[in-house]
Amino acid sequence: MQPDADVILDVRDLEAYYGESKALHGVTLEIRQGELVTLLGRNGAGKSTTLKCIMGAIPRRYGSILLRGAEVISAPSNKIARMGVAWCPENRGIFSSLSVEENLLLPPIIAPGGLSVEEIYTLFPNLAERRRSQGTRLSGGEQQMLAIGRILRTGARFLLMDEPTEGLAPVIIQKIGDAIRLLKERGYTILLVEQNFHFASSVADRHYVMEDGLIAEHILAADIGGATERLHEYLAV
Amino acid sequence: MDMIFGVPLPLLLGQLVLGLINGATYAILSLGLAVIFGMLKVINFAHGAQYMLGAFVAWMMASWLGLGFWYALILAPLVVGAGGIVLERVFLRHLYDKDHLFGLLFTFGFALVAEGLFRYHFGSTGQIYSNPIPGGMQLGFMFLPYYRIFIVGIALLICFGTWFVIERTKLGAYLRAATEDPVLVRAFGINVPLLITLTYGFGVALAALAGVIAAPIQNVSPLMGSHIIITVFAVVVIGGLNSIMGAIITGFALGLIEGLAKVFIPEMSNTVVFVIMAIVLLLRPAGLFGQEQ
Numbered sequence: 001m002q003p004d005a006d007v008i009l010d011v012r013d014l015e016a017y018y019g020e021s022k023a024l025h026g027v028t029l030e031i032r033q034g035e036l037v038t039l040l041g042r043n044g045a046g047k048s049t050t051l052k053c054i055m056g057a058i059p060r061r062y063g064s065i066l067l068r069g070a071e072v073i074s075a076p077s078n079k080i081a082r083m084g085v086a087w088c089p090e091n092r093g094i095f096s097s098l099s100v101e102e103n104l105l106l107p108p109i110i111a112p113g114g115l116s117v118e119e120i121y122t123l124f125p126n127l128a129e130r131r132r133s134q135g136t137r138l139s140g141g142e143q144q145m146l147a148i149g150r151i152l153r154t155g156a157r158f159l160l161m162d163e164p165t166e167g168l169a170p171v172i173i174q175k176i177g178d179a180i181r182l183l184k185e186r187g188y189t190i191l192l193v194e195q196n197f198h199f200a201s202s203v204a205d206r207h208y209v210m211e212d213g214l215i216a217e218h219i220l221a222a223d224i225g226g227a228t229e230r231l232h233e234y235l236a237v
Numbered sequence: 238m239d240m241i242f243g244v245p246l247p248l249l250l251g252q253l254v255l256g257l258i259n260g261a262t263y264a265i266l267s268l269g270l271a272v273i274f275g276m277l278k279v280i281n282f283a284h285g286a287q288y289m290l291g292a293f294v295a296w297m298m299a300s301w302l303g304l305g306f307w308y309a310l311i312l313a314p315l316v317v318g319a320g321g322i323v324l325e326r327v328f329l330r331h332l333y334d335k336d337h338l339f340g341l342l343f344t345f346g347f348a349l350v351a352e353g354l355f356r357y358h359f360g361s362t363g364q365i366y367s368n369p370i371p372g373g374m375q376l377g378f379m380f381l382p383y384y385r386i387f388i389v390g391i392a393l394l395i396c397f398g399t400w401f402v403i404e405r406t407k408l409g410a411y412l413r414a415a416t417e418d419p420v421l422v423r424a425f426g427i428n429v430p431l432l433i434t435l436t437y438g439f440g441v442a443l444a445a446l447a448g449v450i451a452a453p454i455q456n457v458s459p460l461m462g463s464h465i466i467i468t469v470f471a472v473v474v475i476g477g478l479n480s481i482m483g484a485i486i487t488g489f490a491l492g493l494i495e496g497l498a499k500v501f502i503p504e505m506s507n508t509v510v511f512v513i514m515a516i517v518l519l520l521r522p523a524g525l526f527g528q529e530q
Binding site: 055056057076078080081082086087093095096097098102105106107108110152166223 | 265268309407410411414417418421422423424425426427428429
């Protein structure tokens with residue numbers, strides 16, 4: 001079967017291991033050009049692991065991951081990045097030995113069409129003011145802006161975002177939400193891991209719900225009203 | 238004659254100059270160790286052997302090929318550094334996901350094998366390497382050979398150059414970031430394994446360079462590395478294993494302190510570095526310039 005040209009990511013029967021313990025038991029999902037899709041689920045459901053597998057950052061992964069039709073299940077993550085995928089990790093990954101500006105400029109440009117440094121500073125003015133500071137001296141919200149800002153420079157058009165709102169104040173969450181909506185308008189494809197269902201439902205086209213290393217449910221944004229109760233069950237801690 | 242604390246001034250100054258020259262070698266060697274440890278998290282026990290190899294390659298170039306010191310200064314570090322790259326690709330690479338102890342044991346084993354082979358072949362008396370810059374100047378309190386001035390100069394140049402590349406350039410930013418989180422840096426599209434290989438090659442080349450520089454002022458002997466490396470390990474422990482600047486400053490400073498010890502407490506001159514190391518380990522286990530992990 002010819003792969004659909006619109007499909008950016010096609011994950012099938014993805015399994016992953018940390019040492020001897022199996023974290024993913026056959027995840028299958030699909031994302032099309034320009035979509036914003038969330039992965040919902042409890043802590044330990046396998047959301048972050050799924051992102052890491054797509055990025056190639058977990059050594060023991062099996063199954064199939066097609067990026068625009070090309071198999072990358074065993075590709076090294078630097079190759080996957082060069083295919084236009086960028087990852088904003090859960091711990092934000094801000095480097096303490098680099099200044100804010102060095103952090104921002106660290107990821108190499110992999111394709112034309114990324115945001116310029118000025119555009120990023122316009123999007124997140126806090127970063128411009130603190131460009132000379134040590135990266136890890138920023139507040140949590142500023143670090144998150146830096147982690148998002150730096151992958152927008154590279155020209156990658158498919159973004160993997162791992163809980164960008166975690167631990168942040170509502171006013172900052174709103175700012176991050178604005179930035180994500182702007183990216184969607186500009187045609188970026190985004191796979192967003194979230195525990196904050198309210199935030200997720202305000203930005204996403206579709207939702208995958210994960211449980212115990214599997215996709216438990218697939219919900220379109222339009223059907224979200226009828227699924228709220230079930231979702232609360234999945235997400236309840 | 239001028240005296241300071243009951244010691245003739247010329248003697249004191251003379252020992253300080255000698256200490257500075259020893260410190261120059263310590264600085265280059267400990268810099269290489271710190272650079273390697275930062276990226277590979279491997280304590281490179283082969284560093285002394287690679288220093289010895291640098292000196293021997295220079296000696297072989299001179300006596301077998303007729304290539305002089307200035308060729309050796311460039312070529313010997315390249316040759317030994319290339320050997321380091323092979324070592325990393327073929328062996329060390331497979332040990333990163335194991336306990337750090339394996340890397341240490343492997344490099345220690347390599348050092349024993351290399352030194353053993355050279356001792357078997359060349360004996361342990363050592364070979365003479367002629368001084369490329371004969372002559373010197375009379376400073377009044379001592380005669381200072383030009384070559385020793387050259388050693389201090391080139392050591393400062395190399396240390397500053399390495400510091401500059403790591404702290405002030407884009408390549409250095411990749412290295413610093415990869416030291417913190419190699420998985421994420423790789424996920425930005427940077428070939429981190431290649432970066433690691435080249436870092437090891439560079440650190441080994443630094444050791445070899447120190448060996449080439451040392452060749453004219455001491456016998457080129459299979460054991461020259463194991464003599465100096467123990468002191469150099471103490472230097473990096475004092476400075477902090479993960480600090481580039483710490484390695485440089487501590488290298489020079491301990492050379493000077495050894496020089497002072499030779500004047501004031503001669504019996505302690507060989508152990509003063511280790512006494513300082515013990516004190517630093519008690520008070521600041523991460524080293525004077527290191528960051529607590």
